[in-house]
Amino acid sequence: MTSTTTSSDHILEIRNLHLSFDLDLQKGHTIRDAFVNLINHPVQSILGKREVHPVLKDISLNLKKGDKLALIGENGSGKTSLCRCIAGMIVPQQGTINRVGSIQAVFSTASAIHFSLTGRENAYLLGELIFPHLSKKELSSRIEEALDFSELGKFLEAPFYTYSRGMQARLFLSVVTAYPTELLILDEVYDGADEFFQVKMQSRMHDVIKNSGAVIFISHNAELVSEVCNRAIVLHENEVLFDGENIPKALALYKALHYGGQKTGQFSKT
Amino acid sequence: MNIFTRQLYSLTFANMKARYRKTVAGFIWVILNPIILYSVQSLVFRKVLRIQLPDYSLFLLGGLLPWIFITNTLEMSIPYLFNAHNLLRGFRINPLLLILSQVLDNFINFLIAFFLILLPVIFLTEDNTSAFYLLPIPILILFLAIAALSSLASLMNVFYRDTKFVLSFGLNIMYFITPIFYPVEYVPKQYQWIINLNPLYYLIEAFRSAVYGFNSQIFWMACLKAFLVTLVIIIISCLYWNRRKNDLYYYI
Numbered sequence: 088m089t090s091t092t093t094s095s096d097h098i099l100e101i102r103n104l105h106l107s108f109d110l111d112l113q114k115g116h117t118i119r120d121a122f123v124n125l126i127n128h129p130v131q132s133i134l135g136k137r138e139v140h141p142v143l144k145d146i147s148l149n150l151k152k153g154d155k156l157a158l159i160g161e162n163g164s165g166k167t168s169l170c171r172c173i174a175g176m177i178v179p180q181q182g183t184i185n186r187v188g189s190i191q192a193v194f195s196t197a198s199a200i201h202f203s204l205t206g207r208e209n210a211y212l213l214g215e216l217i218f219p220h221l222s223k224k225e226l227s228s229r230i231e232e233a234l235d236f237s238e239l240g241k242f243l244e245a246p247f248y249t250y251s252r253g254m255q256a257r258l259f260l261s262v263v264t265a266y267p268t269e270l271l272i273l274d275e276v277y278d279g280a281d282e283f284f285q286v287k288m289q290s291r292m293h294d295v296i297k298n299s300g301a302v303i304f305i306s307h308n309a310e311l312v313s314e315v316c317n318r319a320i321v322l323h324e325n326e327v328l329f330d331g332e333n334i335p336k337a338l339a340l341y342k343a344l345h346y347g348g349q350k351t352g353q354f355s356k357t
Numbered sequence: 358m359n360i361f362t363r364q365l366y367s368l369t370f371a372n373m374k375a376r377y378r379k380t381v382a383g384f385i386w387v388i389l390n391p392i393i394l395y396s397v398q399s400l401v402f403r404k405v406l407r408i409q410l411p412d413y414s415l416f417l418l419g420g421l422l423p424w425i426f427i428t429n430t431l432e433m434s435i436p437y438l439f440n441a442h443n444l445l446r447g448f449r450i451n452p453l454l455l456i457l458s459q460v461l462d463n464f465i466n467f468l469i470a471f472f473l474i475l476l477p478v479i480f481l482t483e484d485n486t487s488a489f490y491l492l493p494i495p496i497l498i499l500f501l502a503i504a505a506l507s508s509l510a511s512l513m514n515v516f517y518r519d520t521k522f523v524l525s526f527g528l529n530i531m532y533f534i535t536p537i538f539y540p541v542e543y544v545p546k547q548y549q550w551i552i553n554l555n556p557l558y559y560l561i562e563a564f565r566s567a568v569y570g571f572n573s574q575i576f577w578m579a580c581l582k583a584f585l586v587t588l589v590i591i592i593i594s595c596l597y598w599n600r601r602k603n604d605l606y607y608y609i
Contacts, residue, residue: 108604116608117519168606174449177603190449198447200368201375208371215367216450219360263448 097187098270098301099150099173104182106168110140142168143179144325150270154301157312157334159341160322166305167194169322170272173303188269188300191217193276196256202248206258209247210234213262221266229265236291237261238284257284264291267298274305309338361454368458369465376462391425391470402538410540412569414478415487419565420537422474423499426467427557428528434459434507435514435521442609452605453598456511460504468496488571494580495563502560502587509594512601515608531557559586 124132143165150156158166171177172184174192200212214221214230221229234243237257242250250258260276296302296315306312312319312334319337321329323344329337377383399417402408410416434456438445441455479487514520534551535558536544544552552558563583566576 106603108607109601110607116517118517118523119519121517171606176449177606193448195443195447198444200444201371203375204371208374212367212371216364217448219364259447 096152097149097185098152098154099148099187100183100185101146101148101173102183104143104146104169104172104179104184105141106143106165106172106177106179107139107141110138141325143172146182146327148320148327148330150301150303152300154318155296155316156301156303157316157319157337158303158305158322159307159312159319159337160328161344164322165325166322167274170194170274170303170305173270174272186270189220190270190272191263191268191299192272192274193259193263194274196259196276197252198259199247199250199255203246205244206239206247206250206254207234207243210243210258210262213259214265217263218266230262233261233265234258236287253284260288261291264288264295267295269300270303271295271299271301272303272305275307312338361451364451364454365457365461368454369461372458372462373465387466388470388473390429391422391467392474394425395421395474398538408539412482415482416540416565416569417538418471418474418478419568420561422467422471423561423564424532424535424537424557425470426463426499427503427560428532429466430460430463430503430507431510431528432521432525433463435510435524438511438605439515439518439609445609446606452512452602453508456508457504460500460507464500464503487569488567488573488576491567491571491576492564495560495567495583498580498583498587499560499564502583502590505587505591505594509590509597512598512605515605516601531555535561537561556586556590559583 121132128135146165146169158169160166168177170192171194172179173186174190175186176192198213199209200216201209204212210230210233211227214226214233218226218229237243239254239258242254247255256276302315304312304316316334318332319329319334320327321337321340321344328344329340331337376387395418398421399414402417403413437455437459438452441452444450444455445452475489510520510524535555536552541549541552541558541562559579559582563576563579566572566579
């Protein structure tokens with residue numbers, strides 16, 4: 088389903104993407120519940136249809152070099168799922184995704200590989216996992232630079248479980264931005280780090296964005312979106328509602344969905 | 358080296374580093390568990406229950422050590438996928454990499470513990486009827502089977518969160534109905550079918566037939582059966598992963 092094309096300014100091409108997942112919440116989350124159900128409703132639990140929950144309906148989009156795309160939408164509209172599909176974590180049931188070059192996707196900054204290992208050891212492991220194509224030497228110079236940037240100093244030799252949420256974010260973001268990539272996906276990753284670091288991070292992020300081919304942002308921060316992005320997609324109820332370069336219009340549309348008394352998705356929270 | 362192997366190596370190494378607390382003492386701590394278990398069982402079955410079997414120490418070694426590997430690995434890797442939710446959600450990482458690094462870590466422990474016990478036991482055994490040079494074959498089969506079983510059960514534990522308790526209970530029972538500390542010949546004819554239905558029995562038997570009372574024909578037959586069982590486990594595991602690997606991200 089995934090292939091690589093050679094066209095130079097195309098970074099990503101998605102055609103008619105459909106995605107759904109099995110939602111058997113009513114069956115419970117344990118073998119015990121499954122057993123109780125089997126005894127109480129034997130016919131239903133064996134022959135009953137699984138409930139399929141749609142996540143993305145017929146999504147098509149193209150991404151060119153230089154696109155800084157904001158993905159806006161309510162909770163549960165499918166933003167993260169779309170990005171996970173692009174990153175190759177989820178394989179859609181229908182549709183094609185053509186990617187060119189490397190992709191770096193970040194969905195959470197509180198990730199450690201081993202909480203009992205030090206920050207430095209975790210940084211190296213993380214580097215090895217997200218930049219697998221780099222040589223040992225290149226990787227270690229990039230990681231050392233990132234560790235310097237993180238300003239964690241002596242905490243780098245402390246076990247990761249002693250880190251605060253913000254320190255975790257500092258370490259993670261520093262490593263992730265250590266090497267430019269063709270397509271960068273950032274899913275609400277600015278949370279956690281303190282203000283000083285956010286300012287510092289944004290200038291580094293600008294560098295990475297400049298060196299990256301294209302960026303996809305998921306953010307609820309209108310200010311950040313208008314400042315950084317040159318294109319926006321509004322997702323609503325698992326479909327593309329708006330796709331264009333008029334950021335204020337996209338944001339206004341999103342706000343209207345929220346406050347306009349329109350029917351919202353079943354998972355939406357305010 | 359391809360990327361998967363390199364990452365697997367790094368992750369396994371990190372696992373071991375975290376587990377051993379980076380010291381030799383930490384390593385001894387981990388290795389001590391199977392050695393003590395083996396010593397106690399060997400003593401009880403030989404001196405208290407007085408099982409009349411020549412070279413019982415060697416017999417028990419061939420059954421108990423793979424069993425300890427199976428239970429330790431399953432109990433460590435099953436909750437792992439669910440517990441690693443921050444990691445899996447954070448960025449793209451192959452979930453199988455995480456499980457395999459757990460299996461490999463335990464596998465290395467198993468090999469070291471096995472050979473540490475094997476040396477004195479060989480020394481004490483008079484009549485040597487073993488074919489240790491053939492051990493890599495059943496060991497490889499055992500590794501593949503447990504890697505597949507761990508992957509299957511670990512993913513199941515994401516959707517059914519009491520899998521680890523049910524499995525731990527099941528393994529306790531299996532310990533008694535798998536010929537580990539008694540030979541299969543002790544089992545009365547009318548109960549043999551219980552043993553024959555037990556997949557873990559085939560995995561252990563292939564291993565043991567190289568360690569104890571080696572007979573070329575029996576050994577290769579046992580390996581073939583163990584391999585077929587492993588193949589079935591791998592196929593089931595692949596089918597389950599294929600069907601539910603997307604759902605993983607919505608349940609962790």
